[in-house]
Amino acid sequence: MHLDLDDTKQNIVIVDNAIIVPPPRERGSNNRFQASGVLTAEGEMVENSIxxxxxxxxxxxxxxxxPDTIEHLPGQHMFGGIMFGHFGHFLVESTxxxxxxxxxxxxxxxxxxxxKINARPMQFVRQFRPLFNVLGATxxxxxxxxxxxxxxxxxxxQGFGQFELMRGSEAFRAYMRRHAGRRIPAQGAEKIYISRSGLQRDRGGLIGEWLLEQQLQQEGYxxxxxxxHPLVDQVAQYKAAKQIVAVDCSPLHLVGFVGNSEQKVAIIKRRSMELVPYFVDQLRLFQDIDAFEVDVLVDEWLPHPDKRPGRRSCxxxxxxxxxxxxxxxxxxxGQQPWRDLSDAERADERERLRVLHEGTKFFRMANRERFIERQKSGTVRGANKFS
Structure with a gap:
């Protein structure tokens, strides 16, 4: 079974005396695939809460x-789903x-x-309060x-989600067009590259991103x-940009929510995972953005002991x-051709990664072609895509 966002059953279920059940608090419980959701007063799972x-x-x-553990919440309320603490997962799974x-x-x-994790849950509510406001959920x-x-x-x-669900339902897309970033005026550069070079060491990215940035700057990016940047400033910049270059990354979801049809977005494939087409679909379907994939991936470098691409791969x-x-x-x-990394620069990058990751060795992904073929056949999904 799977969720069909184009299903005509897109609706809102009303449940009187509903029981909202959070996941277990015990350490070691599976917080990714968890027992939680909405039950009827008789104890039946409400399908819309999946x-x-x-x-x-x-x-x-x-x-x-x-019954002794249940607290009463009087009045009328709306169920929002699962509250994720990671920016990318929040954008795709909590909105x-x-x-x-x-x-x-x-x-x-x-x-x-x-x-998602039943510990200090209101911390994430406070963390994402500005984002709720930006998306019109005041x-x-x-x-x-x-x-x-x-x-x-x-x-x-549910009207949105990961992978094929990133197309969104018609109702979800319409809501974002009407409300996301509506009160924030566009302000910022017309050409931007959304960089990963300043992120935490385990976030992965591109080998030699410094050289890419230099060459993009020469083109006016x-x-x-x-x-x-504060969230409001991010939205202002994404609304102002006419040309955006980025790898597959969480900020592109926000671009899809607040962008416009005058934009061009080049999405660079940075790992052997079939992710970019889903981003392209979101940007095109939500805001009619001219989005396209650029697949010029030459190699992938994985930290030991990873065996396939994930958020740490480069x-x-x-x-x-x-x-x-x-x-x-x-x-x-096109006035000045770009150059690729030299062998010496590539070696320097590997050493930089080794030092950055406290001695962890990076190695070329083994069986890369086989992994790609398995993805195409549907026998394997990529690793955690958010970073």
């Missing part, structure tokens, strides 16, 4: 909680029911989430560590580090071929 991701059901039906606010905003007192938000009995709970169906791309692709799409002048 969150889907990676082609699988993320939350499974929990048991009816001990999925906000489309319901279009109809429910006047009727509800808050949005209630179950936490109502109060809670993430409950204990079971709640809600007088009346509205449960919208500003090197943009989102993590160094891609080696051909900068000269990337330049040719940008020139063809009118995003570079």
């Amino acid at each position: 969150t889907w991701g990676e082609g699988r059901q993320i939350n499974v039906a929990p048991e009816m909680p001990d 999925t029911r906000l489309w319901g606010l279009e109809e429910l905003r006047p009727a509800i007192e808050s949005i209630a989430y179950t936490p 109502v109060p938000v809670r993430s409950t560590p204990v079971p709640l009995r809600v007088d009346r709970l509205f449960v919208p169906r 500003e090197i943009y580090h989102p993590q160094n 891609g080696e791309i051909s900068f000269s071929r990337l330049h040719e692709a940008l020139v063809e799409r009118g995003m570079a002048s």
Whole structure:
């Protein structure tokens, strides 16, 4: 079974005396595929409270909680799904029911989430409060560590998600077009490269990104580090940019929410995972952005003991071929050809990675072609895509 966002059953279920059940608090519990969600007063799982991701059901039906552990939440509220603490997972998996606010905003007192990890759940609510506001979800938000009995709970169906779900439902796309970043004026450079060079060491990226940045700057691009800017400024910049170059990364989801049809977005493939086409779909379907994939991946370098690409892997791309692709799409002048890394620079990059990762060796991905073929055949999914 899977979630079909184009299904005509896109709806909002109303549950009286609903029980919102968070995941277990015990250490070692599976927080990725967890027992949590919404139960009816009779203990039946409400189907609309299921969150889907990676082609699988993320939350499974929990048991009816001990009545002594259930707290009462009076009034009318909306179920928001699972509250993730990671920026990328939040954008793709915790915003999925906000489309319901279009109809429910006047009727509800808050949005209630179950936490991904049942420890200090309100910490993430505070962390993402500015993002809720940017996305038009200005109502109060809670993430409950204990079971709640809600007088009346509205449960919208999921309208967005990972991989093929990044296309979004019609209702979700319409909501984002009307509300995301609406009150933030566009401001910033017209040409930006969304850089990863300033991220934490385990985030992965591109080999020799410094050389790519130098060559993009010569073409008039500003090197943009989102993590160094307040969220409102990020949205202003993404609305202002006419040309954006980036690898597959979480900020592109925000571009998809707040961007516009006058933009061109080149998405560089940085690892052997079939992710970029989903980003392209999101940007095109949400905002009619001229988005396209640039696959000039030459090699992949993985830290020991990783066996396949993930958030820590580093891609080696051909900068000269990337330049040719940008020139063809009118995003570079073509006056000065770009160069690729020399053998000495490549060796220096490997040593830099080894030191950065405290002695961890990086090695070329083994069986890379086999992995790519298995992905195409559908027998394997990529590793965690957010970073």
